[in-house]
Amino acid sequence: MKDRIYLVSPQFVEEKVRKIFDLPGDIGFTSRLGLVTGLREQELLYIKEKPVCSDGHGCDCEKLHLVSCKNGMTIIAIGWTRGNKKALATILPTKYWDKLRALPKFDYYDIAAAHKIMKRDVGIGYATMRKIHYNVMRFRDTLALDEAEVLAGRYKSVSGRYYVLHDPQKLTDKYITAWSNFGIDIPHITAV
Numbered sequence: 041m042k043d044r045i046y047l048v049s050p051q052f053v054e055e056k057v058r059k060i061f062d063l064p065g066d067i068g069f070t071s072r073l074g075l076v077t078g079l080r081e082q083e084l085l086y087i088k089e090k091p092v093c094s095d096g097h098g099c100d101c102e103k104l105h106l107v108s109c110k111n112g113m114t115i116i117a118i119g120w121t122r123g124n125k126k127a128l129a130t131i132l133p134t135k136y137w138d139k140l141r142a143l144p145k146f147d148y149y150d151i152a153a154a155h156k157i158m159k160r161d162v163g164i165g166y167a168t169m170r171k172i173h174y175n176v177m178r179f180r181d182t183l184a185l186d187e188a189e190v191l192a193g194r195y196k197s198v199s200g201r202y203y204v205l206h207d208p209q210k211l212t213d214k215y216i217t218a219w220s221n222f223g224i225d226i227p228h229i230t231a232v
């Protein structure tokens with residue numbers, strides 16, 4: 041199993057997830073953005089500012105391509121590469137996406153502030169949330185290995201984002217199930 045080294049105990053994941061959803065205010069929102077997307081800090085800053093393409097998701101331009109699903113989730117094809125790091129796609133609640141894009145300011149200082157509070161109150165740093173996210177997606181095989189690898193930016197094929205966007209509704213439904221395994225009712229989440 042390719043993903044074995046990334047997996048940690050469900051109890052650890054559950055405890056951290058609960059604490060992150062309990063964090064108040066702007067710090068809480070900034071922290072949860074990292075948790076629900078599984079993106080790296082610089083990838084979050086990238087999707088905050090990058091223009092959204094108005095063409096369909098078959099388009100191959102460098103803008104963001106997104107689909108807002110009826111279940112309250114938005115799936116975004118990213119296609120961002122920096123060195124050997126890739127961001128292919130992410131999923132997040134549509135209200136998180138709307139809030140992120142409407143924020144007048146969101147930069148490294150916000151993430152650094154969240155990182156500091158998380159170290160103190162959750163016991164992990166910001167970057168560890170990528171691993172937590174992966175574990176949530178893979179728990180009980182809710183997302184298939186390939187699907188989780190695409191969201192983690194580790195899928196080998198550059199066309200990975202088309203693979204993910206092939207059936208947005210189905211994949212976002214799985215994403216909702218993945219969070220419900222850890223007690224998070226993500227379509228009705230009030231902590232934004």
Ligand SMILES: [Zn+2]
Binds near residue numbers: 099105
């Ligand atoms: Zn486009």
